Amino acid sequence: MGAVILDGKKVAREIKEQVKSKVEELVKRGITPGLAVILVGDNPASQVYVRNKEKTCHQLGIVSLRYDLPKETTEEELLKLIEELNANQNVHGILVQLPLPAHIDERRVLYSISPNKDVDGFHPYNLGRLLIGDPLFLPCTPWGVQELLLRYGIDFEGKNVVIVGRSNIVGKPLAMMLVQKAKGANATVSICHTRTKNLHEYTLLADILVAACGVPRMVKGNMVKEGAVVVDVGINRVDGGLVGDVDFEEVSKVASYITPVPGGVGPMTIAMLMANTVKAAENLFQHG
Structure with a gap:
């Protein structure tokens, strides 16, 4: 049957349309x-x-x-x-x-x-607010991952989410977002990485598996549970082409949904950056 492709380009276009109309509203003001x-x-x-x-x-x-x-x-x-x-x-x-x-x-x-202009969401103030469940700006790539799945009707509530990667840009903030007692979250989250022993034991438990470790095609088909949702955040240059951290050929035969590289998470990151920029402008308008 093969996995359904999570089309980041398509969803990013929808988000950018919404952002554009917010920009038009702000310009009027x-x-x-x-x-x-x-x-x-x-x-x-x-x-x-x-x-x-x-x-x-x-x-x-x-x-x-x-x-x-x-x-x-x-x-x-x-x-x-x-x-x-x-x-x-x-x-x-x-x-x-x-x-x-x-x-x-x-x-x-x-x-x-x-912190009020930190549209990447990397400032310690913003990461602290994210941790306690009161974010000002969400980091763009994790937010893009969350939004992409939600718009395909994939909810995180009660799911086992395994994230392979612990960077401050993707792995850690995404874990913080999905573990919150909030709509579009409420997941049980495990963070693994390249030093995790017996990594496949964790990844095989994942309902939703996110690969963000920066190792080309590290996640193989035998590491993924039948019917899991697989999100590939990796972008690696191999032999002049772009590949992710997931072995797409193998994993797409096992997963129910999968993101392509390129055209999956990448376009979402830029769309969320634009959404954060507009939010920053709205905040200034409201609070002066």
């Missing part, structure tokens, strides 16, 4: 949402991501401010730019494209972004 994106250095993958974000901003009527800084930029220069953007009333969201050059302290930079 005299607020045009603005997103500042800072790119330090010339990482080719980062340049592609930033271009995609810019393009999506233009489609939705969000002002895109792009700052391309040379890789020799000092940490102090970068922090000064963020300070200026924090104070700029026309900038509602600030995003620093990762990874940063080795001489810059990533943590210090992310902590310097105003």
Whole structure:
């Protein structure tokens, strides 16, 4: 029979349409949402991501401010730019494209972004609010995963969710979101990773399996329970093509639903970033 493909492009289009109408409402009230994106250095993958974000901003009527800084930029220069953007009333969201050059302290930079403009949802203040179930901004990729499944009618309530990966960007925040006593959550969540012993014993228990460990095709067909929902967050370059952390050929024969790579979680991440930017603008409008 084969698994149903969870089409991230299609769902992202629906979300962007909703975001676009919110932007139009805000513009009528005299607020045009603005997103500042800072790119330090010339990482080719980062340049592609930033271009995609810019393009999506233009489609939705969000002002895109792009700052391309040379890789020799000092940490102090970068922090000064963020300070200026924090104070700029026309900038509602600030995003620093990762990874940063080795001489810059990533943590210090992310902590310097105003929590009210942290549309990536990476600031400790926002992660703390997420932990206690009162989020201001949800991190874009985990939110994209949650939203994609919910829009396909897949609820997390009472399900066994196994996440392979413990990053601060995907694994840990997604676990925090799905374990909440809340609509679209209420799951029993296990976090595994590349150091987990007998990983397959955990993954075979999953009703919903999320792979976000950065190892190409690590999740094989014999690691997945018949009829499980499989979400592949990985993007790895192998032999000039893109592959996920899931062996798609094998796993799609066992799973009931599966995300493709590319075209699964990736488009959702950008859609949720736009939703967060609009939320930041709405918050400013409401609270001044």
